[in-house]
Amino acid sequence: MAEFTLVGLRVVRAVTRHGSFSTAAEWLGYTQSAVSRQVALMEQAAGRPLFERHARGVVPTEAGRLVVRHAEGVFSELDAARQALGDLDGSRGGRLRVGAFSTAMAALVPDAIAAVTTADPRLHVVPREGSSASLLTALARGRLDVAVVTLPDRTPDGVSLITLVNDPLLVAVPHDHRLAGRGQVSPAELRDLRWVAGSADVRATLLGAWADSPWEPDIRFGVRDWMAKLGLVAAGLGATIVPGIAVSALPPTIAVVGIDHPRAIRSVTLATPTGTDEVAYRGLFTEALVDSAAQLSARVRRRLRE
Structure with a gap:
């Protein structure tokens, strides 16, 4: 056998x-x-x-x-x-196993990895990309040392959370779009847009910003890959939602606009295991993540003012 x-x-x-x-x-x-x-x-x-x-x-x-x-x-x-x-x-040097959801891998986590490996070139960082739920499970089972996740509905046993940044959700449009250059718009001003999203499920793909609106976004294209989404947006085929932490990784063909809505925000959280021995470099990496989050937030504010 x-x-x-x-x-x-x-x-x-x-x-x-x-x-x-x-x-x-x-x-x-x-x-x-x-x-x-x-x-x-x-x-x-x-x-x-x-x-x-x-x-x-x-x-x-x-x-x-x-x-x-x-x-x-x-x-x-x-x-x-x-x-x-x-x-x-x-x-x-030591090893640090870092998990993060996909858009956190665009700039937030790479900036922090660059900072800690510059401080100690012997450190070996092992990144792992996945959904927040799968990363929290891996962390609880001892397969990760830290994880950058979105705020879960329930915190798993054996995991503690620290909020890194309350990240604004932005509308990405072509650079020559009528909304490009606007610092912020209301949800009502987005009613006539065509959308590129991960699926046809409005509540999941647009992250709740329109949960109480009397209308639903017109989703024309459903694609999961971020490069595919941005390619469709740059071609003028629709708009999409992007988190603020990913703004610095966007191409110049894409403009971003803020959404004047209390739900147009998402908490980005650092998850660490509780009740375990302290892992070398975890504190240093946490500090680097906090610095990276602050720098990315400043970049978002500057870009929305452009």
Whole structure:
């Protein structure tokens, strides 16, 4: 009977991330047949399919997602072992495992990483991008040292939260749009815009700014990737919502406008585990995040005044 192997788990994780056997093979440097063979062996070990095959790619089954979650833990522990072995002779610096949601990875977290690694070049920062919910789970299970998340509805056990910034939500429009140059607009002035969003779910994709409005935004395009969203906006095909912390990463073809609404804001929070030994560099990284958040907030204010 087949058993789980590190090679097989690494292949299953890559196929899940890329949604394609061929793309995973290219990324891993394997042949497609080798990837298919490893997936087949892991499915034998699991005793059930790990992927649903479709014409345009593959999607993990519930069993596949379960295997990948546990594989992430296995690889995290192996990384920790390698780090500990490297630290035995004192020649290597520490390691800090940092999680963050996607737009926090645009500037907030990279700026903080740059600051702490400049202060100590021996520090090895391991970034992980994901949803706030998945990052909080990873943090509670000891797979992350810190996580930058949006304020959760419920704080998981074993996690403490510190607000980094109350981040304004902005409307991104083409640089020659009629609203470009406006510092702030009311929701009523946005009624006739076409929108680019992550899905057709208005309440989720526009982050609550219109929860009490008598009208709903006209969502013309549903795309999840941020580069795709901004490309559609720059082409004049619609507007989208962007968080303030991502403004410095926007191209010059995009203008941003503030929203005069109390719900047009989102708390960006630093999550750390409670009841554990202090991790080296976590305090330094926290200070760098606070500084980065303050600098980004200042950039947002300057850009809205332009």
